[in-house]
Amino acid sequence: xxxxxxxxxxxxxxxxxxxxxxxxxxxxxxxxxxxxxxxxxxxxxxxxxxxxxxxxxxxxxxxxxxxxxxxxxxxxxxxxxxxxxxxxxxxxxxxxxxxxxxxxxxxxxxxxxxxxxxxxxxxxxxxxxxxxxxxxxxxxxxxxxxxxxxxxxxxxxxxxxxxxxxxxxxxxxxxxxxxxxxxxxxxxxxxxxxxxxxxxxxxxxxxxxxxxxxxxxxxxxxxxxxxxxxxxxxxxxxxxxxxx
Amino acid sequence: xxxxxxxxxxxxxxxxxxxxxxxxxxxxxxxxxxxxxxxxxxxxxxxxxxxxxxxxxxxxxxxxxxxxxxxxxxxxxxxxxxxxxxxxxxxxxxxxxxxxxxxxxxxxxxxxxxxxxxxxxxxxxxxxxxxxxxxxxxxxxxxxxxxxxxxxxxxxxxxxxxxxxxxxxxxxxxxxxxxxxxxxxxxxxxxxxxxxxxxxxxxxxxxxxxxxxxxxxxxxxxxxxxxxxxxxxxxxxxxxxxxx
DNA sequence: GCTCTGTAGTGGTATATACCACTCACTTTG
DNA sequence: CAAAGTGAGTGGTATATACCACTACAGAGC
Numbered sequence: 195x196x197x198x199x200x201x202x203x204x205x206x207x208x209x210x211x212x213x214x215x216x217x218x219x220x221x222x223x224x225x226x227x228x229x230x231x232x233x234x235x236x237x238x239x240x241x242x243x244x245x246x247x248x249x250x251x252x253x254x255x256x257x258x259x260x261x262x263x264x265x266x267x268x269x270x271x272x273x274x275x276x277x278x279x280x281x282x283x284x285x286x287x288x289x290x291x292x293x294x295x296x297x298x299x300x301x302x303x304x305x306x307x308x309x310x311x312x313x314x315x316x317x318x319x320x321x322x323x324x325x326x327x328x329x330x331x332x333x334x335x336x337x338x339x340x341x342x343x344x345x346x347x348x349x350x351x352x353x354x355x356x357x358x359x360x361x362x363x364x365x366x367x368x369x370x371x372x373x374x375x376x377x378x379x380x381x382x383x384x385x386x387x388x389x390x391x392x393x394x395x396x397x398x399x400x401x402x403x404x405x406x407x408x409x410x411x412x413x414x415x416x417x418x419x420x421x422x423x424x425x426x427x428x429x430x431x432x433x434x435x436x437x438x
Numbered sequence: 439x440x441x442x443x444x445x446x447x448x449x450x451x452x453x454x455x456x457x458x459x460x461x462x463x464x465x466x467x468x469x470x471x472x473x474x475x476x477x478x479x480x481x482x483x484x485x486x487x488x489x490x491x492x493x494x495x496x497x498x499x500x501x502x503x504x505x506x507x508x509x510x511x512x513x514x515x516x517x518x519x520x521x522x523x524x525x526x527x528x529x530x531x532x533x534x535x536x537x538x539x540x541x542x543x544x545x546x547x548x549x550x551x552x553x554x555x556x557x558x559x560x561x562x563x564x565x566x567x568x569x570x571x572x573x574x575x576x577x578x579x580x581x582x583x584x585x586x587x588x589x590x591x592x593x594x595x596x597x598x599x600x601x602x603x604x605x606x607x608x609x610x611x612x613x614x615x616x617x618x619x620x621x622x623x624x625x626x627x628x629x630x631x632x633x634x635x636x637x638x639x640x641x642x643x644x645x646x647x648x649x650x651x652x653x654x655x656x657x658x659x660x661x662x663x664x665x666x667x668x669x670x671x672x673x674x675x676x677x678x679x680x681x682x
Numbered sequence: 683g684c685t686c687t688g689t690a691g692t693g694g695t696a697t698a699t700a701c702c703a704c705t706c707a708c709t710t711t712g
Numbered sequence: 713c714a715a716a717g718t719g720a721g722t723g724g725t726a727t728a729t730a731c732c733a734c735t736a737c738a739g740a741g742c
Contacts, residue, residue: 199725225692236727257693258735372674378622378640378665396622396640421622428672430616443695469722480697501723502705
């Protein structure tokens with residue numbers, strides 16, 4: 195966070211004040227002009243920090259009045275971010291995996307874009323087949339920004355060791371937020387062979403971008419799950435608006 | 439739109455070009471500098487128009503390369519209980535639907551079990567084909583406990599009227615919580631014909647059990663989405679339960 | 683008391699300018 | 713021929729300035 199853009203550092207400071215309770219819900223924040231003067235930055239920079247917090251749903255603006263801490267942070271209920279192993283064992287099943295490949299290499303285009311890496315960026319690339327009760331159910335490729343976790347792949351045996359636990363303990367990277375997308379797909383020959391199913395069988399293609407405690411993305415995951423085995427469950431809450 | 443802010447008018451023009459197909463998916467848009475010069479506005483104004491389109495998910499930027507039209511996949515956010523129409527229009531697309539059938543009948547076994555109904559329980563059954571930009575993308579069957587909303591189906595034209603709005607206004611039923619499951623599947627002959635795709639094409643099968651403000655389930659929805667158009671997005675955080 | 687009306691302060695919009703890191707195609711160099 | 717370097721173009725950030733519409737509030741006028 196030291197060399198992050200100025201507006202993000204300002205936003206982070208304000209976010210910390212909100213989280214710590216210094217700034218309370220519905221309370222008025224310094225105006226854009228007051229902020230810029232107090233911090234010695236231009237008004238546009240202060241404004242950009244506030245826009246960032248609006249995007250996070252932490253504050254809201256009222257023209258002619260000011261900027262206020264948003265009141266309904268509690269309504270931002272998100273789904274859990276837990277690892278494959280934790281989720282499976284919680285259901286009383288046996289989780290295991292085998293490592294298909296484990297290398298450090300240049301990020302491909304999709305990965306670099308997702309992780310906001312330059313085209314020359316290096317990633318640790320870990321491809322595993324996931325098993326539940328001895329049955330192969332998913333092929334998963336995890337890519338982690340190499341510079342964030344030097345020599346990660348030599349640190350532990352990730353057939354048995356939790357990737358997230360290692361990241362947290364050894365590198366201080368705490369998985370905090372993630373954006374996950376799911377789409378329907380069909381098994382190709384490679385997937386069919388790996389997951390012991392037939393080409394053309396339904397699969398769930400899943401991608402996940404994981405962020406650390408500072409909001410910086412560090413991991414990009416692509417998984418393919420057997421469609422006849424996995425069901426994704428989500429709890430929804432009413433977001434104040436509706437239509438059907 | 440005549441006296442709207444300049445950047446919104448520019449954004450609307452670009453949006454129209456994307457919608458009409460003049461600008462195609464993955465195609466490169468004028469750079470910020472080129473846009474500003476062509477339109478005779480400052481670069482920051484052109485940039486603000488583009489940021490607005492990014493917010494709608496219509497374009498994406500790649501530093502050092504340019505700004506590109508997003509692939510035309512439709513993103514449905516999974517974790518907010520917002521309606522199909524709202525989610526689509528938020529992305530600057532045209533949502534519509536046609537009614538396949540609209541009857542009140544005995545609940546089938548799966549529905550009765552989901553809604554905790556006796557075997558003789560009656561449900562209002564509304565089957566619709568959902569369209570986005572004139573293209574069929576989903577087949578959806580909504581079943582609502584008949585005794586909770588007498589004569590619901592005669593109350594309004596649900597091609598144009600929001601189902602949830604009617605439930606709230608006329609019957610005091612407020613959709614509050616829902617449990618949603620998602621699985622990969624294949625289009626059968628009927629689905630393929632309805633959604634203008636091929637049998638065996640990937641689809642997303644979705645079911646939802648919706649509860650009112652008292653926690654009582656009142657609605658059971660079964661939907662099938664075209665897998666090549668729809669992507670489901672979920673935001674995850676550390677600290678709850680759920681999934682897989 | 684009441685309404686009206688400035689006026690100061692707020693966020694919203696718009697311009698102009700500048701520098702940075704990055705990408706990519708091209709040229710130079712060995 | 714391959715590797716290294718150059719430069720134009722791109723989005724990202726930051727500053728400074730200006731005017732607008734809107735809100736709240738104090739004070740004038742009735």
